[in-house]
Amino acid sequence: MSDHYHHGNLRQALIDAGIKIINESGEAGLSLRKVASACEVSHAAPYAHFRDKEALIGAMKASVTDRFMEELNDATKDQPDTECALVAMGRRYVSFFIRHPDYFRFLFSSQNLIAHLQTDRQYPDDYPPFTLLKETYLKYLKEKKIKKSKKEQEIEILQLWASAHGLASIACMSGVSVSFDWETEIEGEVLLR
Amino acid sequence: MSDHYHHGNLRQALIDAGIKIINESGEAGLSLRKVASACEVSHAAPYAHFRDKEALIGAMKASVTDRFMEELNDATKDQPDTECALVAMGRRYVSFFIRHPDYFRFLFSSQNLIAHLQTDRQYPDDYPPFTLLKETYLKYLKEKKIKKSKKEQEIEILQLWASAHGLASIACMSGVSVSFDWETEIEGEVLLR
């Protein structure tokens, strides 16, 4: 294996280059050929690794989602109890996208949100960040010994997610910075202030 | 003025044709040339009415937003009091986008959310649906004689909006239909079930 870039990890290089472009010029500035030339390969080289542009974008989204998940997991570390973890996760959820508005637009934009999920999966139930939120919430109920019906649980999870996601949406779609704070209460109220 | 299509209202025809394409093939299938040929004009004809593709898209978004506003306004008609109006509006907010998921993706997708707003305006404060929600909420406070600080009011408005918008987002981004119900309580809890 030569130590030249293109042997062994072009696939990952393309993903990284694509994400860099997103950061600099948004999804509008993303073209297969630019990504290729950023990696110093010919314009058709990506086709050895991705079926088409959609596939590249899918891999990029998966990669960004991984980074997002790392942050969410990180937010729950060193929290005294699960309630704090929930709150911290909500805060981080919004703050991540405030720091990376281009990621928000990229992930939740355009036609193919679910491109990086298997076709038999459904959003948001099999979307990792949602799953993490759900798990943490259920752990929280167990820890506090709170009994709720399945239906009620689903509703409150959607509530939590919708609040965080909706707020992130507002923050990312506006130029304005949105100050926020997140608290959860037992009976299912969600406060963002 | 001949009664041929292209004299007098090509501008509106282009907007309508564009929206029709969005409904059929999503934003991916939208090209200036297709819009032009749908109106039976040459591919460069749109440039007499729109500076570029972005401008057309902006006008299309404004048009879709108008339809959305009509529905929101309609939802508040014939409601006994402002609280009911608020609830009805929230329901309609989500239901509109459940019925028109392509509109959601179109409006809140891609790079240029704010394309159809003046540059000196800010999202969501000058986004008509948000303004309407805000006004209705303030009217509700007044009607119920509820006193709240400006800050608290802003928080709760954001809360309302984030819940509705986040839920619409979930519903539109997933293939799954999301059943929901919307209730507001005085102390700022938002329930969607």
Place this chain on the structure above:
DNA sequence: ACACAAATCTTTACATTGTCAAGATGTGTT
């Protein structure tokens, strides 16, 4: 009614882009 200016539309042209096909090059395996 006429002339002229502005708006509107067409034609032509060009650069960018996604994708395909055919071939070259390198890698690993037997």
Place this chain on the structure above:
DNA sequence: AACACATCTTGACAATGTAAAGATTTGTGT
């Protein structure tokens, strides 16, 4: 060494956004 395979390049093509130049229609003032 030989062969299969993955990877990369080159060349081509159609779709697209956009600019330039010209044609056509519309409106306005005289």
